[in-house]
Amino acid sequence: MKREKIAAILNAPKIGEKVLVKGWVRSFRANRFISINDGSTINNIQAVVEFENFDESLLKRITTASSVAVIGELVESQGKGQAVEIKVESVEIIGDANPDDVQKTVMQPKKHSLEFLREQAHLRFRTNTVGAVFRIRHAVSYAIHKFFNDEGCYYLHTPIITASDAEGAGETFHVTNLDMENLPKNEEGNINFKEDFFGKKVNLTVSGQLEAELAALALGQVYTFGPTFRAENSNTSRHLAEFWMIEPEVAFNDLKDNMDLTERFLKYIGKYILDNCKDDLQFLNDRDAKEQQSKPQNQRNELSLIERIQFVVENDFKRLTYTEAIEVLRNSKPFKKKKFKFPVEWGVDLHSEHERYLVEKEFKCPVILTDYPAEIKAFYMRQNDDGKTVAAMDVLFPGIGEIVGGSQREERMDVLKKKIADFNIEEEELWWYLDTRKFGTVPHAGFGLGFERMVMFVTGMANIRDVIPFPRTPQNAEF
RNA sequence: UCUCCCUUAGCUCAGUUGGUUAGAGCAUCUGACUGUUAAUCAGAGGGUCCAAGGUUCGAGUCCUUGAGGGAGAGCCA
Numbered sequence: 001m002k003r004e005k006i007a008a009i010l011n012a013p014k015i016g017e018k019v020l021v022k023g024w025v026r027s028f029r030a031n032r033f034i035s036i037n038d039g040s041t042i043n044n045i046q047a048v049v050e051f052e053n054f055d056e057s058l059l060k061r062i063t064t065a066s067s068v069a070v071i072g073e074l075v076e077s078q079g080k081g082q083a084v085e086i087k088v089e090s091v092e093i094i095g096d097a098n099p100d101d102v103q104k105t106v107m108q109p110k111k112h113s114l115e116f117l118r119e120q121a122h123l124r125f126r127t128n129t130v131g132a133v134f135r136i137r138h139a140v141s142y143a144i145h146k147f148f149n150d151e152g153c154y155y156l157h158t159p160i161i162t163a164s165d166a167e168g169a170g171e172t173f174h175v176t177n178l179d180m181e182n183l184p185k186n187e188e189g190n191i192n193f194k195e196d197f198f199g200k201k202v203n204l205t206v207s208g209q210l211e212a213e214l215a216a217l218a219l220g221q222v223y224t225f226g227p228t229f230r231a232e233n234s235n236t237s238r239h240l241a242e243f244w245m246i247e248p249e250v251a252f253n254d255l256k257d258n259m260d261l262t263e264r265f266l267k268y269i270g271k272y273i274l275d276n277c278k279d280d281l282q283f284l285n286d287r288d289a290k291e292q293q294s295k296p297q298n299q300r301n302e303l304s305l306i307e308r309i310q311f312v313v314e315n316d317f318k319r320l321t322y323t324e325a326i327e328v329l330r331n332s333k334p335f336k337k338k339k340f341k342f343p344v345e346w347g348v349d350l351h352s353e354h355e356r357y358l359v360e361k362e363f364k365c366p367v368i369l370t371d372y373p374a375e376i377k378a379f380y381m382r383q384n385d386d387g388k389t390v391a392a393m394d395v396l397f398p399g400i401g402e403i404v405g406g407s408q409r410e411e412r413m414d415v416l417k418k419k420i421a422d423f424n425i426e427e428e429e430l431w432w433y434l435d436t437r438k439f440g441t442v443p444h445a446g447f448g449l450g451f452e453r454m455v456m457f458v459t460g461m462a463n464i465r466d467v468i469p470f471p472r473t474p475q476n477a478e479f
Numbered sequence: 480u481c482u483c484c485c486u487u488a489g490c491u492c493a494g495u496u497g498g499u500u501a502g503a504g505c506a507u508c509u510g511a512c513u514g515u516u517a518a519u520c521a522g523a524g525g526g527u528c529c530a531a532g533g534u535u536c537g538a539g540u541c542c543u544u545g546a547g548g549g550a551g552a553g554c555c556a
Contacts, residue, residue: 081516450556
């Protein structure tokens, strides 16, 4: 007999048919009702056993977390909590679960803190919340590939091991197979990387952007979607040492095209999740609502999770330049009352408190800030005609902060070479990058999206560690 | 890396001014019941009070240091 997924049965119940279901027991109530989940949906199916007709020793083994195979007729439920249920003809225990051991895990049938769940990352997939999060994480991932495929972008695999850290995006993890106990030294007494596997010092990638640019200047439009590694000692709910990043790069696009692409992209993901993850989203929505209730009134979100996603899908993002943002901030109440801890004047980078004010208080919608001072942005961003600013953009989301960072790239060889010199980068290291400006250079633009931050937004999770299966953070690489 | 907060039963937490044998809810176990919805009722078991040191007649409670976790900041996606 062929196993049927619970999602399929619940979506289109065929009353009267005999079905085989395999899954894990969530609860066994009144010695009669087995709640079974197989991961295909957040919903359980209820299997009803006439305990009078079954061996007591078999029923004893139907415990929370055990795995079972159940065969029976699909019937309309007599109870109220569900439309259909399985009238059990046979039960097979596939794998036992000792209740005394289960009691110590996140699978015991009760409410747990997310911190406790995190300590059992290997088992937390069995919970409703984490299960919903990872089904949605998959859907976001799929939506991204679908969006770019429909846009005509090619999925490009940029290297994970690279010698390039010229972007200065962050501290890198070194990759070596040298004997750490006995490092080879050169004549100056430094480590001799010529003896290392690649014959040079290499690290895990902090960004695939520079490589993506090379491909975009031939294939027209590409995107990367891969792991990214930063060895920064960041201890926040928004940072990981290993995270996933999406970096589209499009030839002939200017900054405005780039903003349009970003906005279309983010709205597409939101809409896809609203349309395709209803049950999981509803569960997380209700969970979020309860969470909001326990917070003090002034920290509560005015909108529910679903409303927040709808808002992003339906409303235009607010676009303004860095210079305009400085003006808005200098005219704001907190600035006049000296509530900001960091100074607000043209030329300084904006801090969290400023970004949050703009997004959460002033405009109350996603904000795209553009045209930042050249000094506070990376070397590859295109210099504007004013000579002071570059064609950069940051997309700020309520509650998440910076979710996208991007720019139009500097395509003019002379300007780019000068910037590289100004930033004290060795020109020889980037010869391959500069070559693209030598042979038919064109304007182009792209951006980077923090995948986990997007998943946080559509699931309502407040800590980034709860939206990646096995989080890597300072002092933590368990599992 | 900095600031603040937390660490007591399997989990979530209470524990008064430093004072007898450290409590509750849920979970687990045993029994009863059986169309339940995180079933219900009765009972039972379950503690290195994060670690080390100190103050004190006496420390879960006060002090010091350390470890782990959380929130915020910096950095960023």
